[in-house]
Amino acid sequence: MLNITPVPALRDNYIWILHDDRVAVAVDPGEAGPVRDFLNQHGLRLVAILCTHRHYDHIGGIARLRELYNVPVYGQPHAENPHITEAVGEGAHFSLLQHEIVVFAVPGHLNDHVAYVLDGQHVFCGDVLFGAGCGRNFEGSVAALHTSLQRLAALPDETLLYPAHEYTLLNLPFAARCEPDNAGITARIADAQQCARDDRPTLPCTLALEKATNPFLRCDQPQIIATLRRQRGLLTSDALSVFTALREWRNDC
Numbered sequence: 001m002l003n004i005t006p007v008p009a010l011r012d013n014y015i016w017i018l019h020d021d022r023v024a025v026a027v028d029p030g031e032a033g034p035v036r037d038f039l040n041q042h043g044l045r046l047v048a049i050l051c052t053h054r055h056y057d058h059i060g061g062i063a064r065l066r067e068l069y070n071v072p073v074y075g076q077p078h079a080e081n082p083h084i085t086e087a088v089g090e091g092a093h094f095s096l097l098q099h100e101i102v103v104f105a106v107p108g109h110l111n112d113h114v115a116y117v118l119d120g121q122h123v124f125c126g127d128v129l130f131g132a133g134c135g136r137n138f139e140g141s142v143a144a145l146h147t148s149l150q151r152l153a154a155l156p157d158e159t160l161l162y163p164a165h166e167y168t169l170l171n172l173p174f175a176a177r178c179e180p181d182n183a184g185i186t187a188r189i190a191d192a193q194q195c196a197r198d199d200r201p202t203l204p205c206t207l208a209l210e211k212a213t214n215p216f217l218r219c220d221q222p223q224i225i226a227t228l229r230r231q232r233g234l235l236t237s238d239a240l241s242v243f244t245a246l247r248e249w250r251n252d253c
């Protein structure tokens with residue numbers, strides 16, 4: 001049986017660990033220590049690392065882990081990421097722990113960003129999509145980020161998303177500001193606050209929940225468009241214009 005466990009790292013990162021009772025795969029190990037401790041506690045051997053993109057809080061632990069385990073590192077090659085040993089990009093597929101992984105290129109946060117789709121139902125989406133939010137557009141166009149999110153949104157509703165940061169509770173007030181009448185957002189704030197009190201992750205989250213509460217996946221909603229008209233002077237209501245206005249407003253909040 002495959003387990004997927006979040007190991008907290010740095011300030012608010014999760015390193016997702018895929019494991020059975022013998023071997024493990026780490027996604028975006030920004031630090032080595034928490035991964036090593038988890039593996040030791042559970043008697044697991046690391047067999048691979050998946051890398052979504054080259055930001056340091058996602059790759060900072062790879063060198064140390066490879067000294068300890070000498071495992072392959074999957075990811076999209078980039079001059080600023082010296083760790084990749086298995087170059088993967090759009091459409092690549094491979095098997096780990098006897099599970100099938102398909103790679104989606106999802107640029108828009110960084111150009112080298114990929115997502116890993118495990119068994120068609122678990123998506124390790126790095127910094128492209130967060131609980132009730134999305135990543136900043138550091139590189140490439142906002143249109144690319146929009147396309148990447150639309151691509152994830154087209155997966156089945158029951159798909160589970162595994163972002164690399166615990167940002168849900170930080171993002172929800174903005175979602176509520178965009179759409180004050182959305183009862184799903186109100187309910188999700190209560191859930192996320194309970195998670196915080198219990199020291200539990202709000203993740204993974206279903207795509208259905210994101211589609212109901214994440215403004216960046218709701219660019220066709222009349223209340224969001226009306227809010228942006230009022231707050232940001234939005235003139236056109238096509239999806240990319242709405243998305244761009246949302247992303248720019250979020251940068252200012």
Ligand SMILES: [Zn+2]
Pocket residue numbers: 053055109127
């Ligand atoms: Zn990042």
